[in-house]
Every structure is written in C-alpha cells, then in structure tokens.
Amino acid sequence: xxxxxxxxxxxxxxxxxxxxxxxxxxxxxxxxxxxxxxxxxxxxxxxxxxxxxxxxxxxxxxxxxxxxxxxxxxxxxxxxxxxxxxxxxxxxxxxxxxxxxxxxxxxxxxxxxxxxxxxxxxxxxxxxxxxxxxxxxxxxxxxxxxxxxxxxxxxxxxxxxxxxxxxxxxxxxxxxxxxxxxxxxxxxxxxxxxxxxxx
Numbered sequence: 001x002x003x004x005x006x007x008x009x010x011x012x013x014x015x016x017x018x019x020x021x022x023x024x025x026x027x028x029x030x031x032x033x034x035x036x037x038x039x040x041x042x043x044x045x046x047x048x049x050x051x052x053x054x055x056x057x058x059x060x061x062x063x064x065x066x067x068x069x070x071x072x073x074x075x076x077x078x079x080x081x082x083x084x085x086x087x088x089x090x091x092x093x094x095x096x097x098x099x100x101x102x103x104x105x106x107x108x109x110x111x112x113x114x115x116x117x118x119x120x121x122x123x124x125x126x127x128x129x130x131x132x133x134x135x136x137x138x139x140x141x142x143x144x145x146x147x148x149x150x151x152x153x154x155x156x157x158x159x160x161x162x163x164x165x166x167x168x169x170x171x172x173x174x175x176x177x178x179x180x181x182x183x184x185x186x187x188x189x190x191x192x193x194x195x196x197x198x199x
C-alpha cells in the first residue's frame with residue numbers, strides 16, 4: 001500500500017511539475033508574443049511617424065516653392081498684360097494719326113533711303129497720306145526717270161511702299177512698321193505715359 005501511495009505521490013509531483021513547466025512555457029510564449037506585438041507596434045508607429053514627417057517636409061517644401069514662384073508668376077502675368085496693353089494702345093494711337101502726321105513720318109523715314117534709290121525709276125504706292133506728303137515723297141525721287149507716286153486703296157495698311165522698276169529692293173513704311181519702331185525705340189516713354197512712372 002505504501003508503495004502505491006508513494007507512486008501516486010510521485011505521479012502527482014511529476015504532473016504538478018509538468019503543469020508548472022507548461023504554465024511557464026505558455027506564460028513565456030504569451031510574454032514573447034506581447035513583446036513581438038509591442039515591437040511591431042513600435043516599428044509601425046516609427047514608420048508612420050517617419051512617413052508623416054517626410055510628407056510634412058515635402059508639403060512644406062512644395063508650399064515654399066509655390067510661394068517663391070507666386071511673385072515671379074504674378075510679375076510675368078503683369079508684364080504680359082502691360083506688354084499686350086501697350087501694344088494695343090500704340091496700335092490704336094498710330095491708327096488714329098492724321099494723314100498729315102503719318103505722311104510726315106513716312107517722308108522722314110523714306111528720306112533715309114533716298115540715296116539708295118535716287119537715280120532709280122520707282123513706283124511709290126501710298127494709302128492714307130495727305131497730298132503734301134505724296135508730293136514730298138515724289139520730290140525725294142525726282143532724279144529718277146518716270147518715278148510716280150500714287151494713292152493705292154488696295155494696300156492693307158496705311159503708309160507707303162517703294163518699288164524700283166528693276167525689283168532690286170522693296171521699301172515698306174506702314175502703320176505696322178511705325179508701331180514696331182515705337183515699341184522698339186520708345187517703349188520706356190510710352191509705358192511711362194500709359195502706366196505712370198515706375199519711380
């Protein structure tokens with residue numbers, strides 16, 4: 001009997017010891033799992049924080065770049081507007097010139113080329129000029145034989161076109177050329193008159 005009781009006791013001790021070991025293994029596994037979860041959570045949080053910081057920095061850089069570009073874009077648009085408005089107003093002013101004023105300008109510009117064609121036979125076509133200007137243009141080429149100056153209503157723009165009989169050159173002085181000359185040579189003065197002084 002003693003022997004049976006001793007065996008039962010030994011059996012209980014072995015089972016108790018096995019249960020304790022099993023409990024320790026389960027607790028360790030739970031602790032390891034909790035530790036892995038905590039590490040994974042920490043890693044996910046670190047990754048998300050890093051991504052959020054990177055996104056925030058990229059957003060800040062994009063905002064700074066946009067803010068730095070805005071003044072330049074505004075300036076570019078302002079320049080485009082002013083240039084278009086200046087061109088439009090210059091074209092309007094040139095179109096409103098009297099025949100005498102346009103004729104005076106054509107004579108002045110054409111006289112610069114007179115030596116080139118003084119001895120040539122030329123045809124002078126004009127549109128929108130006064131008779132005095134036509135006479136002055138005719139006089140510029142008076143040494144050429146059979147030179148004539150005449151009004152040509154088929155010309156697209158007001159002004160004067162000079163062509164020699166031999167076709168060796170072509171001189172065109174029109175409202176379009178006056179507009180471009182004014183924009184090239186007098187842009188600052190025109191802009192100051194139109195938009196006011198930049199000072």
